[in-house]
Amino acid sequence: MIETKNLTKYYGSLAALQNLDLHIGAGEIFGFIGPNGAGKTTSMRILATLLDQTSGTAFIDGMNVNKNGKKIRKLVGYMPDFMGVYDDLKVFEYLEFFAAAFSIERKQRKSIVQGVLELTDLQGKSHAAVDSLSRGMQQRLGLARVLIHDPKVLILDEPASGLDPRARIEIRGLLRELKNMGKTIMISSHILSELEEICDQVGIIECGQLVFNGSMEDIRQKMGVNRKVRVQVADGQKDIAVKLLNNIEDIENINTENSHIAITLRETKKNEGIIAKTLVNGDINIISIEPEQLNLDDAFLHLTKGLVN
């Protein structure tokens, strides 16, 4: 649905984007991660037809974003990382205004606006002035606005920034609902745990360059998460357990961390049964054996170098 080839953008001599290659399939949620100034917003602005790239090409639904501006805008719902409000409009009027701006027929507007208000749980605020809404409400209104013309693609730049945990959970739920409706979603966020749960694919960008692009499984592979197992044994048996585990050929590395033993297997966690068998045979009381969880924060730190443009 979204494809970029060698997408490059320079601001003067500063390279904001360098040869960005992305491929996001239809109906996927793509999480775009990167430090501030990495080029996430620039990429999103180019895809939303609001910024021209220096070189390279970008396609949405097979259409070049530079040549089909109006068609692309009809196809895309873009939510920037700030909320632009009109002081003098009420919530309903604001949404109806954008419905009209997207050339939705007058007869249909009212029901569509009511539909998106319902979807974003803003029915109770339809008569409120836009600038009187709280931050969370404004974010919801922003989402309602991008949904007003029922776009196939949603480009959401930091939609959860500044929201309280409850609002973030609600936004996440809403995004899942949108995915179920078949929307392709490109979302950027600094709160990585948020993306972890909802994204099919993740792109990590640093200094305008894509340092990683793949599924959550790909990240697990790259981080070696699938090969890591954490074992907890009864008090006083840790040293014996380590000795026993050292005899297993499939284990690459053993580290003791407080009450846990961190084990790195040579291949995948399919061999973790050997660990349990060895420890049971050695009369070790096992409290827990669990594969290490993927932590996107760790992945992010592992894959990026902390460089800033």
Added chain:
Amino acid sequence: MIETTKKIISFEWLTGPIFGKELRISSRRKRNYILRTVYLLLMMLFVVLVWNATMVFSPGKAGDYTYIASRMAEAGKYIITTITIFQFCTMPILAIIMLCTSISDEIYNKTLGVLMTTPINSFQIVMGKLLSKILQIVLLLAISLPLMAVVRVFGGIPWIYLLSSLCLTLTTILFTGSLTILFSISGRKSYAVILKTIAVLAILFGFIPALIAVIARSILSDPDGPPQLFMACLYYTNPLFAMHINVINMLEVSFPFSGGLYWPVHCIIMLGMTLAVLAITVKRVRKTALAQITGQETGTTKKKKKNALLNDGAELDYSNATIRSVKGCPLVWKELRTPIIKGSRKTNIIALAITITVLLITYVINHVQDALDESIFQEFYINVFAIIGLVTSIALSATTITTEKESRSWPILLATTMTDRQIIIAKAIGVFRRCLPIWLLLFGHVILFIFIGYLNKASFIPIFLIITYLIIFFSGTGLYFSSRFKRTTTSVCANFGLAIILWLILPIIFTIIGEITHKQTRFSSFNNINPVVQISSIANGAGGSRHSMESFSRLRFNWSGGKKSYSDSLVFISTTAVCYSSIGIFLLWRAKARLRKNIFN
């Protein structure tokens, strides 16, 4: 002891670190350096003009050195007068422009509340803001001192004049500056603060004294004009009048106010007024800052109270609020939905009613004094309406896109399927609609006096043409600047700058060239492209009971370079209308082409 003395001398007790911060920020802004250059250039231009008028082209024998020496003293007098008047007129305007966002920027960047968490108090905030800008303006005044010193060598200029002019200018700057800061607390948009301050100053120092003078004259039926007491009051409280008298004092020693030290009293009164405004400002800044840091809204309007309730988590009953359905082009609808004057519908109606009442009162007063049938009356009124309309068009047209950029709704709008053409047309219609009440007042006046018989009906078409081209021209220039610049203040200043260059500076340059090349008539006719000059010519030539009944062919209109018939005047106005409109349409097209450039810069 030394530390305390140091602190007192450093004025930190007065301004805190705000003063230093403001100066640091100013030093990084290119526009301040441009401003100084433009100011110097303008001043040089005026000096050259006066020098030429008094020295080069005055009749006298070649080589008559006594004559030349006497003319030099005369030139010196006029040059100093020109500089002081120029400074007196431009410096308060600069103060308004420089201070128009002083507090509102802090409010909307949410830094005002933060300042209140530091030992800085609201008095220091206000004084720091005011004095840092005043210092820059004083710098501009200081730039002209060497020039004035050189000119003073020519003789004929008393020191007391220089001192009084400087004090009058400074106190006026302080008063306008403090008034601007006061308005910048409640006004988010710089242009609105600028217009509000100018309007209040015009009412305080122009309209009210004029109205009192006219009423006093008609009540007392004194043919010699207002009584001396009124004149004295005016002198003490009105800087325009005080400066006017000060100049006349210098040029004509026999004037009634000459010899006395009226100006120090005036300055003390102005300083007192400034302190009063500053006291209110300090109190309001503190209130606003504390409200911001505690997360409360401070406004008194219904809408702000509603917002405050919402922030407190209260559920409001919206059932009675009206929702207006979007009809036609959404952007046109939105532009029409925006109130002409911020505030409730009731406030707008009251404001309109007051305007019309005041207007009718002035008509009645003029009728009592038998002034209605004079052409100068029509010239004055039509010009007043036209200038107000002109200023409003210049200001509003330049804000249309920049306000969207500032409120960050611009990218969202551009991300819709609306075409650039639709956006530009809708914005132009929005500007027209917002200026419409003033143009309606003008045409209401014209039609009323055509029917009464004090204005020839021939005047309608030329005035209509002039207003039409003004609307098109300024829609074009305003939208172009608005699409080009990021900040509303820059865009508004550029649009005003264009008008000043076109209708003030260029005519002066052409006049100088005309005098140098001895082709005064040809070059002075450049003045005729000025819409105010055009309106004056038409209103003067067609106004008054004497002209109102004359046939079109008998009407004669005064233009720079001679009198013209009605048909010639109409052809000239039509030609300029075509030129201005073409430029306006061209700039609209350029604005359209620029619409998607630098959206996020």
